[in-house]
Amino acid sequence: MQIxxxxxxxxxxxxxxxxxxxxxxxxxxxxxxxxxxxxLKPGERxxxxxxxxxxxxxxxxxxxxxxxxxxxxxxxxxxNYGAFVTRMTRREIQDAFELMSKLExxxxxxxxxxxxxxxxxxxxGVHEAMMAHWQQQNLPGYYHANQQIHDLINQAARNDAxxxxxxxxxxxxxxxxxxxxxxxxxxRRAVAEHEQMLTALESRDGDTLGQLMERHLLExxxxxxxxxxxxx
Amino acid sequence: MQIxxxxxxxxxxxxxxxxxxxxxxxxxxxxxxxxxxxxLKPGERxxxxxxxxxxxxxxxxxxxxxxxxxxxxxxxxxxNYGAFVTRMTRREIQDAFELMSKLExxxxxxxxxxxxxxxxxxxxGVHEAMMAHWQQQNLPGYYHANQQIHDLINQAARNDAxxxxxxxxxxxxxxxxxxxxxxxxxxRRAVAEHEQMLTALESRDGDTLGQLMERHLLExxxxxxxxxxxxx
DNA sequence: GTATTGTTTTTTGCATTCATTACGCAATAT
DNA sequence: ATATTGCGTAATGAATGCAAAAAACAATAC
Numbered sequence: 194m195q196i197x198x199x200x201x202x203x204x205x206x207x208x209x210x211x212x213x214x215x216x217x218x219x220x221x222x223x224x225x226x227x228x229x230x231x232x233l234k235p236g237e238r239x240x241x242x243x244x245x246x247x248x249x250x251x252x253x254x255x256x257x258x259x260x261x262x263x264x265x266x267x268x269x270x271x272x273n274y275g276a277f278v279t280r281m282t283r284r285e286i287q288d289a290f291e292l293m294s295k296l297e298x299x300x301x302x303x304x305x306x307x308x309x310x311x312x313x314x315x316x317x318g319v320h321e322a323m324m325a326h327w328q329q330q331n332l333p334g335y336y337h338a339n340q341q342i343h344d345l346i347n348q349a350a351r352n353d354a355x356x357x358x359x360x361x362x363x364x365x366x367x368x369x370x371x372x373x374x375x376x377x378x379x380x381r382r383a384v385a386e387h388e389q390m391l392t393a394l395e396s397r398d399g400d401t402l403g404q405l406m407e408r409h410l411l412e413x414x415x416x417x418x419x420x421x422x423x424x425x
Numbered sequence: 426m427q428i429x430x431x432x433x434x435x436x437x438x439x440x441x442x443x444x445x446x447x448x449x450x451x452x453x454x455x456x457x458x459x460x461x462x463x464x465l466k467p468g469e470r471x472x473x474x475x476x477x478x479x480x481x482x483x484x485x486x487x488x489x490x491x492x493x494x495x496x497x498x499x500x501x502x503x504x505n506y507g508a509f510v511t512r513m514t515r516r517e518i519q520d521a522f523e524l525m526s527k528l529e530x531x532x533x534x535x536x537x538x539x540x541x542x543x544x545x546x547x548x549x550g551v552h553e554a555m556m557a558h559w560q561q562q563n564l565p566g567y568y569h570a571n572q573q574i575h576d577l578i579n580q581a582a583r584n585d586a587x588x589x590x591x592x593x594x595x596x597x598x599x600x601x602x603x604x605x606x607x608x609x610x611x612x613r614r615a616v617a618e619h620e621q622m623l624t625a626l627e628s629r630d631g632d633t634l635g636q637l638m639e640r641h642l643l644e645x646x647x648x649x650x651x652x653x654x655x656x657x
Numbered sequence: 658g659t660a661t662t663g664t665t666t667t668t669t670g671c672a673t674t675c676a677t678t679a680c681g682c683a684a685t686a687t
Numbered sequence: 688a689t690a691t692t693g694c695g696t697a698a699t700g701a702a703t704g705c706a707a708a709a710a711a712c713a714a715t716a717c
Binding site: 215218253257265284357 | 447449485488489490492493495496498504505516517520521523524527531585586587589
């Protein structure tokens with residue numbers, strides 16, 4: 194039994210291997226979409242055989258995908274019992290947003306230290322597009338631009354562990370964020386805060402930006418929790 | 426520090442289901458141990474068939490376990506190529522410690538708000554045990570107590586999302602932390618910092634404790650990075 | 658009518674089998 | 688000697704089959 198060459202993968206020079214997505218990875222992606230789009234609802238039981246049929250794959254890669262999603266807490270698996278779309282409790286939502294607010298703050302602080310002027314320009318562009326969406330009362334467009342800005346700031350922070358953690362938390366919270374229908378006054382306020390954030394970022398004022406972003410997300414938390422019913 | 430098994434089913438009333446650990450969850454646990462103990466070394470290839478034989482299970486649950494560990498970034502999977510124990514780059518280590526330092530800070534801040542006097546007493550007990558280990562130059566005992574303290578503070582913060590993220594990062598960094606052989610002066614310094622931390626915690630001074638814990642971990646980062654060679 | 662027990666049916670968990678892909682080595686050409 | 692091509696082997700990926708566990712249902716006792 195011979196051990197194959199490991200050099201091809203991870204030598205200092207990055208490998209050129211093209212990695213066709215494996216089926217189970219595609220399934221992870223697909224299930225993630227189904228969950229965030231609400232096609233699979235929180236608390237809903239996932240029948241392996243039925244879902245495998247629906248996705249036209251066998252149970253094996255589906256099960257692998259479910260385990261991955263369980264590790265990300267998007268689904269909850271109870272041994273010998275079944276898999277469910279995770280339903281977060283009020284407390285879990287609160288905790289997650291609290292943590293998220295700190296991650297946002299950290300992102301902002303680091304981004305002010307590390308952002309390039311090109312990145313800054315990009316963000317300004319998206320920011321202006323977001324403003325346009327706001328004036329047209331285009332909520333989906335606004336949300337998209339909004340997410341994009343936070344993501345760009347996160348990227349500018351240049352800390353991959355932070356980014357991964359942020360994205361993972363975001364995946365879990367994303368469905369909730371959409372459902373929080375904000376009043377016009379709250380929307381106006383959020384927009385104003387984003388203006389401040391951009392100003393702070395452009396002057397590389399990490400403390401201010403960090404505080405703004407943290408507070409911004411805590412307000413988001415309050416908005417989501419206010420809307421949230423404890424379906425027992 | 427346990428990985429798997431959402432204990433209860435998610436109805437409001439907690440379920441009484443007993444959940445015998447599924448095989449693949451046991452494997453996750455076992456592999457995690459093998460990795461942190463250095464039995465499986467970073468960069469090492471994982472041959473599914475061989476490892477399955479070694480653990481006396483079939484490839485199916487082993488593969489499920491590998492996917493879970495990949496989601497936690499403890500192993501790296503390259504499609505159609507194989508699984509490897511993740512080898513972190515210097516930059517990834519740096520990023521992870523930086524994030525960890527912020528999580529520690531947040532833990533400290535929250536713990537000061539939420540800790541009970543019982544918990545405080547427990548921590549003081551472990552702290553004194555740690556001091557005893559120090560005076561006896563018992564490094565393993567010291568490390569264990571040290572980890573325990575950080576974990577207890579984390580628990581006292583009462584934010585599960587924070588706790589999960591902290592534990593996940595800790596799993597990835599744990600092997601590294603051991604390998605950083607500290608000088609006696611550094612050890613003495615760390616001990617002194619822990620004294621300060623306990624004082625801050627007992628007086629519920631969140632700002633001070635947060636700063637101490639953040640700095641404490643950044644020093645750890647420097648110690649680890651100083652020892653770390655970029656094996657190409 | 659309710660509760661309990663026994664039976665059937667469904668579903669999950671794991672092992673095995675088959676297919677596909679990539680590696681390693683030898684043969685060949687340059 | 689080096690590079691390239693082709694083939695055999697060994698790895699991973701996915702599907703199927705089978706056993707175990709749980710849920711649903713029916714029958715019985717009270």
